[in-house]
Amino acid sequence: MTDQRTDALPGVLLLRTGDDVAVATRALEPGDEIAPDGTPVVVTTSVPRSHKVALRDLPAGAPVHKYGQVIGVTTEPVPAGAHVHSHNLVFEEGERTHELGGTHTELEIPAGPRPTFRGYRRADGRVGTRNYIAILTSVNCSASTAKMIAAQFPDSALEAFPNVDGVVALTHQSGCGLVPESEGGALLLRTLRGYAAHPNISAILVLGLGCEMILTSQLSTRSGAGAGPEILLGMPTIGAPRPGNELLADIPADTLVETMTIQETGGVRASVRAGVEAIRRMLPEVDKRRREDVDVSELVLALNCGGSDGYSGITANPALGWVSDRLVAYGATSALAETPEVFGAEHLLTRRARTPEVAQKLLDQIEWWKGYAAAGGGSLDNNPSPGNKAGGLTTILEKSLGAVAKGGQADLSEVYDYAEPMAPHAGFVFMDTPGYDPVSVTGLVAGGANVVVFTTGRGSVFGCRPAPSIKVATNTEMYERMSEDMDVNAGRIVDGTATLEEVGQELFDLVLAVASGEQTVSEELGIGVEEFVPWHMGTVT
Known part of the structure; x- marks a missing residue:
């Protein structure tokens, strides 16, 4: 999603040229005028902050584009200026082209000395961030x-x-x-x-x-x-x-x-x-045991999100993607997860795979999840959650497109099964996990993640021991309401008080500081033991 636009526009954000909807940055009321693409649109219904507003008349059955991708189809005619959400937009899987590799992004390493952190070097060569x-x-x-x-x-x-x-x-x-x-x-x-x-x-x-x-x-x-x-x-x-x-x-x-x-x-x-x-x-x-200076490449970063909202794919997740790319450029490992929450956006990952075999692994996992969900009487579109919807996310396609932004632009080097040991210095990887946060992060930590960054729009209070968990708020309103539970406010990107790169750099620096021993807010509160939740599956006799 390299062409994502996050420049502040009066009342709304247009994420891609040609999108059918924009995202409200404040509550919109009937009669308000917006012009995100230069064409004036009069708002016809109330649109909550972080929700979507139609930029043109959309007939029933029309595909709706956000991030330049289809997020669903309309169930009735939707006039320009109307609120677009669950009452008039539904999931439809549609067709996606799955390229098995072929797209490569060259990541640049900034000039100057390589970053380091102070960690515990273990006998097997890996490095701990806690003791x-x-x-x-x-x-x-x-x-x-x-x-x-x-x-x-x-x-x-x-x-x-x-x-x-x-x-x-x-x-x-x-x-x-x-x-x-x-x-x-x-x-x-x-x-x-x-x-x-x-x-x-x-x-x-x-x-x-x-x-x-x-x-x-x-x-x-x-x-x-x-x-x-x-x-x-x-x-x-x-x-x-x-x-x-x-x-x-x-x-x-x-x-x-x-x-x-x-x-x-x-x-x-x-x-x-x-x-x-x-x-x-x-x-x-x-x-x-004593900490020592070690290279930044010894980090194994877990990328996770929970309680997402309409800003997650605009602020916190892209900022975390910036951090992920920077770490991968330095030779570290950065792991995306939550397979049900990349469904609908997996084509954006498979085309970045280093080999066709890596891409196929991810597609195989998606297919397994379809069968697993069906066996349990559900489907992968039984998502987003009620909290996600209250925050402006309507379909799993929309949620997934925002979620994969945590993975930046780096090549996808490997796909792992749940809790499988991740290789050191592996680059950007994916681990198969459920979307349920404690189960997902438990698998990532079991795989060797020594730092977790967790983005949230609704206000998750997640913590994770023995790996420190940094929580990033997607919007300023929630951050100010729950500031004692959040480490970083990425909502400043939408507010126009900080750029995506500035928040990314702040988060990158915090990752190094936390890896060196600085406590996160969840650690200060003692949160993180009850969140150890292995994925329970299979026959119980």
């Missing part, structure tokens, strides 16, 4: 005990260990009652192992009940000399074929690991006492 001790549960039956152990280590109890960012209990709702060889079992195991191996976690206490299907020993395989055989999981198919035989990441050799089960330890009370002692043994060693 956590994690209690990783193999089954829901050990979740309460894990939380009891973590509760003994509030921030005040860690004052003697200033280099330890915290003790987090990563609990979930599964681990037993499911078929281990199923796709759901494979997904859960890969997610748990991804967190166990994460560079932001320096020590783990793996806590189980003792009789579950996923065993604690399956979560603590070591890498390096003396490591056991590689573990491969074949992924069954649901609908269209999905890539399989994922290699599970091993825990770095410098990660402290202790395992215990509640049954063998003597029950909940005994396990809490033993768990607390285990973490007390870990704390002095973890506190010895």
